[in-house]
Amino acid sequence: MAQRLDARDPDFPQAFADLLAAKREVSEDVDQAVRAIIEDVVARGDEAVIDYTRRFDALDLTADSLRVSEAEIDAAERQCSKETLEALALAKERIEVYHRAQRPQDSMTTDAVGVTLGWRWTAIESVGLYVPGGLASYPSSVLMNAVPAKVAGVPRIAMVVPTPRGETNPLVLAAARLAGVDEIFRVGGAQAVAALAYGTATIRPVAKITGPGNAYVAAAKRRVFGQVGIDMIAGPSEVLIMADRHGNADWIAADLLAQAEHDPAAQSILVTDSPELADAVEKAVERQLTTLPKAEIAGASWRDYGAIILVERLTQAIPLVDRLAPEHLEIETGNAEELARLVRNAGSIFLGSHTPEAIGDYVGGPNHVLPTARSARFSSGLGVLDFMKRTSILKCDADALRVLGPAAIALGRSEGLEAHARSVAIRLNM
């Protein structure tokens, strides 16, 4: 049973603050181990990658077999059901259309002073995509990372995916081909991150690494940051559902459990102004749990981190939503758009009762890689901009420099930077 909070209780502010502060992640201290692995890969390249793969994945590779061959991808595709491949193709198509609209505009203007200025966006030259092995090996995540990179125009996408004892998820390979991944290497862990960041004889280095992973992968990404770019560090998934008395308790319970089944540290929260709905959802969760394959995980998440918050009016919930800054926000009310407009902090918003969050995980079109752990206060979901960068451009002619130069000289001197001032003055014969 999840905890219950009531905004009318005098101790609510403290209870809500405790909910906000709850640490849902056990941070393993793997930093020293990861540091040694990275240094070893830098020093010994392929050989080190092969050694760690033998040790951690129980898999014997050679430099020649690090890369997954086209024939293997063909074979993987043949293993996938037609229905699933078609679903994957629909997802890819919709993700692509959504992200195409995110492509940024270049700008170039000449102002009244005669200065030509603006910027130009360019794709990152090469991107590495980390895909976890085993249970968390999701073909949908391959699409969500690779499609925006492709839409951005990234010329080279290299993917790494561990295949413990040689076990591969055929759908992951099929998704990679569908999304236009250029190279796939069957390695994982900190050694794969190090190989992507620094390069080996077989795995050429990339400029940025994206994709989720375990504690070792996260620590390795933090450590190679600077050498390459990285995306956000993903935490356990979250959903917050706002609903009024018209909400369908069974549907809402199903959505809370869809989040909870990801991870015992996932978090599902219902905020409602209806005590009746609160009770009905609670009962429905318990009922649905009895037949759920992942009942143990989902039950633990709901028990340890789930919450039902009762408010007098749903508009009162907006400041609470903004403080929680949920990764996923479902608004299942008649005035969903209206409430959504009031929200500042959320990774993704799902409007109305026919938009379960799972639609967004697969075929909605928006990205499912979203900010967790309250980071929607300051960051966005993955998108095309994460695979591009902007170069600013400035051009003065002699006249424009005459207009702007004196102010630059004054500011340079005020900051004690005489060479700055002189680089302008010398062109003005000052």
Next chain:
Amino acid sequence: MAQRLDARDPDFPQAFADLLAAKREVSEDVDQAVRAIIEDVVARGDEAVIDYTRRFDALDLTADSLRVSEAEIDAAERQCSKETLEALALAKERIEVYHRAQRPQDSMTTDAVGVTLGWRWTAIESVGLYVPGGLASYPSSVLMNAVPAKVAGVPRIAMVVPTPRGETNPLVLAAARLAGVDEIFRVGGAQAVAALAYGTATIRPVAKITGPGNAYVAAAKRRVFGQVGIDMIAGPSEVLIMADRHGNADWIAADLLAQAEHDPAAQSILVTDSPELADAVEKAVERQLTTLPKAEIAGASWRDYGAIILVERLTQAIPLVDRLAPEHLEIETGNAEELARLVRNAGSIFLGSHTPEAIGDYVGGPNHVLPTARSARFSSGLGVLDFMKRTSILKCDADALRVLGPAAIALGRSEGLEAHARSVAIRLNM
């Protein structure tokens, strides 16, 4: 004297690789000290901040005097010369106009299936701006950080600036007021970063911290990342100048030295197809150094990290530029636009011989906070987007869910996420 490289030499690839790999930063290991300071500020709040300020800045404060008063800012403004204040106002105006054009568009469409989808950009709710004290206390940097935040619509901008022994740079306070900074606190170091990230009784927490600082500040920013957002970690500044035989050796030398005077670890590189220009620039640098106030710093930078690279044709230099990914790229040739179009990796490009980089530092309009240490391969200069975040929005009606639902169910099941599949199926009576 800077090093000379010639692209026609057989050992050029290795020499260029060495230039790329040169470590220009001594990374001080201050992480343990910083960790203790942050924990102390979390535990003791204002009291800890006041203690560290006494110890590191030789300044006695109380909770009441942490914040700089309006009267003090008035007094600071009166200390500034009219000429400098006017230059600052011109800079602010031009930075504002440039960044206004960066404001992103929201998007909301309904597709053929009947799915309404898009995204909305919102400003980050509060931002902390770190401004270094002492010599590196630049009013121009206050503008470059605060103006984009203001243009983004950030409702609250809090600035911290250490004032060792109470010494304040009046222009920094004037720039803060001009740019619309809401609160200024006279504290710095890891203790200021901790206060902004976690909040104290006097300093309310922010959602993101930007701005440059010393090793302690950089380590503190890395450590609070996650609790709050941070901008890039800035390294020593760099310029790469491409010039042909028409280049003015004195002007180019002045630009190389303007970069070099920042820091002994700054880097200035000239790439040219003209051996005569190479020689002339080298002589001009030595000549100009003799009268430069910061000759010691600039001379050390030029000697230790400066380089002149000779190529046969300037188009051959483009792949070298992309590998160096310079923070600042000046192209002083007749066909500057043409060459610029070929470049993928640069923080900022300055076109033609009348656009010294110093113009961009102050009054050009583009931001002067730019990616260093080759990070222009994967990141952009500071801009309005750094102070906003994007929320994706999705809405299905019953019909749209009927179209998309089956694919979501298939993919959910293929990933072993039955509760995901059920959250869709339950709405379709499947």
